[in-house]
Amino acid sequence: MDSDKRIRVLIAKVGLDGHDVGARVIARGLIDAGMEVIYTGLRRTPEQVVRAALEEDVDVIGVSILSGAHMTLLPKLRRLLDEAGAQDIGLIAGGVIPQDDIEPLRRAGVTQVFRSGTTVQDIVEHVSQQYGSPA
Amino acid sequence: MYRTEPFVVSAYSGFGEAQACNQRFRTLLDWGAEQILVALDLPTQCGYDSDHEMSTGEVGQVGVAIDTLADMEALFDGIDIRQVKRIGTLGNSLGPVVLALFAALGQRRGIKWSDYTVNLQNDPLKEYIARGTQILPHGPAARLATDCVAWCTEHARHWSPMTVCVNHINAGGAGSSRATAIALANALHYIELLLAQGYGIDQVAPLLHMFPDERHDFFTTVANLRALRRVWARLMKERYGATSSEAMALRTTVYGHGQEALQEPLNNVSRIAFGTLAYALGGASYVYIASYDEAVSTPTEESVKVALRTQQIIAHEHGFSDTIDPLGGSYFVEYLTNEVEHQILAALAEIDQAGGAPAVIDSGLGRRWMSEGAVRRQRALDSGARPWVTVNKWPQKGERPDTAFRIHRESAEIQQRRLAQVKAQRDPQRVAQALAAVDAACASGANMVPPVLAAVEAWVTVGEICDRWRRHFGEFTPSTDF
Numbered sequence: 001m002d003s004d005k006r007i008r009v010l011i012a013k014v015g016l017d018g019h020d021v022g023a024r025v026i027a028r029g030l031i032d033a034g035m036e037v038i039y040t041g042l043r044r045t046p047e048q049v050v051r052a053a054l055e056e057d058v059d060v061i062g063v064s065i066l067s068g069a070h071m072t073l074l075p076k077l078r079r080l081l082d083e084a085g086a087q088d089i090g091l092i093a094g095g096v097i098p099q100d101d102i103e104p105l106r107r108a109g110v111t112q113v114f115r116s117g118t119t120v121q122d123i124v125e126h127v128s129q130q131y132g133s134p135a
Numbered sequence: 136m137y138r139t140e141p142f143v144v145s146a147y148s149g150f151g152e153a154q155a156c157n158q159r160f161r162t163l164l165d166w167g168a169e170q171i172l173v174a175l176d177l178p179t180q181c182g183y184d185s186d187h188e189m190s191t192g193e194v195g196q197v198g199v200a201i202d203t204l205a206d207m208e209a210l211f212d213g214i215d216i217r218q219v220k221r222i223g224t225l226g227n228s229l230g231p232v233v234l235a236l237f238a239a240l241g242q243r244r245g246i247k248w249s250d251y252t253v254n255l256q257n258d259p260l261k262e263y264i265a266r267g268t269q270i271l272p273h274g275p276a277a278r279l280a281t282d283c284v285a286w287c288t289e290h291a292r293h294w295s296p297m298t299v300c301v302n303h304i305n306a307g308g309a310g311s312s313r314a315t316a317i318a319l320a321n322a323l324h325y326i327e328l329l330l331a332q333g334y335g336i337d338q339v340a341p342l343l344h345m346f347p348d349e350r351h352d353f354f355t356t357v358a359n360l361r362a363l364r365r366v367w368a369r370l371m372k373e374r375y376g377a378t379s380s381e382a383m384a385l386r387t388t389v390y391g392h393g394q395e396a397l398q399e400p401l402n403n404v405s406r407i408a409f410g411t412l413a414y415a416l417g418g419a420s421y422v423y424i425a426s427y428d429e430a431v432s433t434p435t436e437e438s439v440k441v442a443l444r445t446q447q448i449i450a451h452e453h454g455f456s457d458t459i460d461p462l463g464g465s466y467f468v469e470y471l472t473n474e475v476e477h478q479i480l481a482a483l484a485e486i487d488q489a490g491g492a493p494a495v496i497d498s499g500l501g502r503r504w505m506s507e508g509a510v511r512r513q514r515a516l517d518s519g520a521r522p523w524v525t526v527n528k529w530p531q532k533g534e535r536p537d538t539a540f541r542i543h544r545e546s547a548e549i550q551q552r553r554l555a556q557v558k559a560q561r562d563p564q565r566v567a568q569a570l571a572a573v574d575a576a577c578a579s580g581a582n583m584v585p586p587v588l589a590a591v592e593a594w595v596t597v598g599e600i601c602d603r604w605r606r607h608f609g610e611f612t613p614s615t616d617f
Contacts, residue, residue: 011617016177016193018267021307024617025509041613042267043181045189067177072192098431116397116430117526119517 005133007035008058012049013042014077017067022094026062029120030127046077053081053089059131060090062123070097070105078109090131094118141456142415142422143220144446147390148439149174149199151546152553153209156199160214162436166443170421172254173210173224174198180268182229182601185550194547202554202596207236208243209553216241216251221295221421223254228270230257230283232600234296235588242592248291254388254421256298256346257283260321260492263611264501265303270601273496275608279583281328284342286584288334295344297325298388301363302348304501308509311349311359312475316482317495317504318345319366324492326375336375340382344420350392351521353413357462358471360387360417365472366479389414391424391446398525398532403427408445415449416462422446428540435540502616554596561594569593573600577607 011027013020020042027037038056040049053061061081063074070093078091093105094114102113111130114123146168149156160171175198178190184202185194194200201207216222226233237253259276262269269276283296299322305314322343329339347363349356367385371377391414393406404427411424426434426442434442449455462468486495495501515521525531543549572586590600 015191016181016183016189016268018177018262018269020267020617021505021509024506025308025513027617028506028510029513037617039615039617041615043189043613067193068196069177069192096431120513121517 007060007127007131008056009035009037009127009131010040010049010053010056010058010061011037012040012044012052012061012063014044014046014049014063014065014073015067015069016043017065017069017095018042019066020064022066023062023064026064026094026120026123029124033124033128035127046073046080049077050080050084050086054084054086058089060092060127062127063091063093063095065093065095065097068096070095071101074105074110075108082109092126094123141450142419143169144443144450145170145172145221145388145421145423146439146443147172147174147423149176150197150540151195151542152200152550153206154212154549155543155546157210157212157214159436159439160210163439163443164214164219166440167447168443169219170221170223170254171219172423173201173222175224175226176200177268179597180225180228182232182270182598182604184596184598185547185554187598194550195542200546200550201236202550202598203557203594204236204239204243204591205553205557205594206550207240211240216244217246219251221252221254223256223295225256227256227259227262227266227280228268228276229597229601230255230259230280230296231286231583231587232591232597233257234283234286234584235591238291238584238588239591249293253291253294253296254298254344255283255296256300257296258299258321258346260324260496261300261304261318263496264317264505265300265307269611271604271608272611273493275604277324277328278580279604281325281332282583284325284329284339285332285334285582287342288338292342294342295386296342298344298346299325300346300348302346302390304505305348305350308505308507308512309501310504310508311347311355312478313482313504313508315347315359315363315366315479316486317492317501318347319363319370319479319483320486320492320495323370323374330375336371336377337379337382340371340375340377341379341384344386344388346388346390347419348389349413350410351394353409354462354468354471355475356410356413357417357468358475360389360414360419361460361463361468361472362476362479363387364418365476366483386420387418388421389419389423391422393425394523395425395427395430396523396526397430398530400427400431402525403430404441404445407442408449411445412449412455415455418460422450499614499616502614506617557594558596565593566590566595566599569595570599570603573603574607577603 092112287296301318349359368383391411393410395403424442426438428438519527569590
């Protein structure tokens with residue numbers, strides 16, 4: 001991949017959820033696949049994540065969330081992004097998210113939700129296909 | 136361990152607001168749970184009240200919300216705490232607050248501290264590398280945690296105010312031997328802080344428990360518990376000169392797990408049973424167990440019941456717990472025990488060399504071990520090198536609609552209302568005095584438990600106390616390494 005066309009990804013932890021192994025494994029997997037990855041660290045507010053995404057000029061934000069607060073925090077994050085004029089920044093998520101919540105999240109602009117049992121390769125492929133420049 | 140009775144059948148439970156959660160506790164006790172460990176929601180664990188901005192969307196989600204002593208009273212309403220073997224919670228970053236809440240619960244009912252038993256996890260050091268509920272920098276956090284142990288040596292010698300955890304460090308990827316070494320280094324750090332204050336090893340060591348973890352290999356699990364007890368006994372005796380057998384004998388809490396999958400979640404019942412059996416055969420003292428739907432959400436009442444019954448079956452049927460150390464003498468288990476013991480000691484020597492527990496956090500050593508292991512583990516699963524039925528072997532889609540447990544929609548509102556009510560009814564002068572005493576202990580280094588106990592009895596909130604700590608000690612800095 002051409003270096004100036006590398007996909008830039010922000011891996012984010014929002015809210016108080018302190019489990020970040022999944023987030024860090026995915027971050028490393030995306031780096032290994034040639035992407036540029038920034039990790040927010042724990043306990044960020046949606047506002048802080050939006051600020052980081054704009055400053056780092058990322059293509060997509062991948063939120064890891066296992067705390068059950070996804071229905072509040074993810075739609076809020078999408079809304080703040082849109083309000084900041086960053087409709088082009090993608091928003092995907094992974095973690096402990098019940099099946100029933102996936103469709104409402106999609107409608108709220110979280111375009112993809114990865115649950116337990118997803119491989120790193122699945123996520124790499126999704127991000128490459130959706131956010132890579134056309135060949 | 137099981138010379139007189141089997142392991143203690145324990146339940147880790149909590150959700151929503153205290154009144155609804157109280158019903159679940161009563162149900163668990165009716166089913167025969169012998170110990171209840173309260174799962175707290177993340178705002179409580181991170182020292183924020185339910186009306187704080189950071190609590191948005193999180194109130195009551197992964198555990199029950201506790202803002203004040205009023206919530207504790209609602210939570211244990213109608214439950215005779217003397218009839219339960221132990222009650223407690225994690226409270227890793229707010230040890231003195233949760234200890235005070237449990238102590239005040241007895242005081243308000245006129246029950247002596249000697250008549251019930253409190254267990255805390257209260258192990259802040261691992262939060263910085265694994266679990267992530269840290270509030271303060273790790274120096275003052277470790278001091279506050281040891282204040283709980285010191286207080287118990289005087290007021291409640293049979294309580295267990297600290298459970299040092301391997302669990303989350305291994306779950307985070309470190310591997311069970313390295314994770315055991317990190318946890319041991321943390322335990323030694325707490326012990327040394329207490330010894331430096333003039334406490335004796337025979338006084339403090341019996342108050343510490345450990346929470347070992349190995350969830351992928353049955354026989355390594357048995358070996359890990361056997362090796363850990365050996366290493367602990369020798370460290371207490373040889374490094375610190377312990378002479379009492381209580382100081383050298385290590386009591387353990389475990390959480391039975393398998394490699395739970397989202398696909399066909401009922402299969403997790405057998406995975407968890409095997410994982411738990413390994414802990415029982417390894418001689419664990421207090422056993423918790425995962426519910427088969429934990430990969431989906433907070434467990435439903437039905438799945439919690441299956442988990443509890445699984446524990447009772449392992450404790451009482453098949454003769455699993457009739458014999459102490461039933462696998463002792465097996466060529467394979469003895470070989471593995473020696474092997475694991477060598478691995479633990481080698482990793483501990485590496486940590487000692489690096490500067491002990493604080494260096495594991497500050498130098499990034501802990502997170503490095505965890506990240507390396509987590510990537511290795513994920514690759515093994517992705518490639519199929521580590522078999523996982525229904526995921527990488529006979530793979531199934533996890534598309535079945537979930538029956539995820541939901542907390543009541545109005546939980547957060549009920550909680551915020553109760554908090555507002557307590558704040559409106561309390562005596563502001565008493566609150567101010569109590570908080571001033573907390574400030575004074577921050578500054579002087581005096582034991583934090585007495586002023587915090589007075590504060591919770593004056594209806595000061597969890598968040599208000601933690602805010603004073605934040606003001607004096609500062610806040611932790613999140614790591615952005617991966």
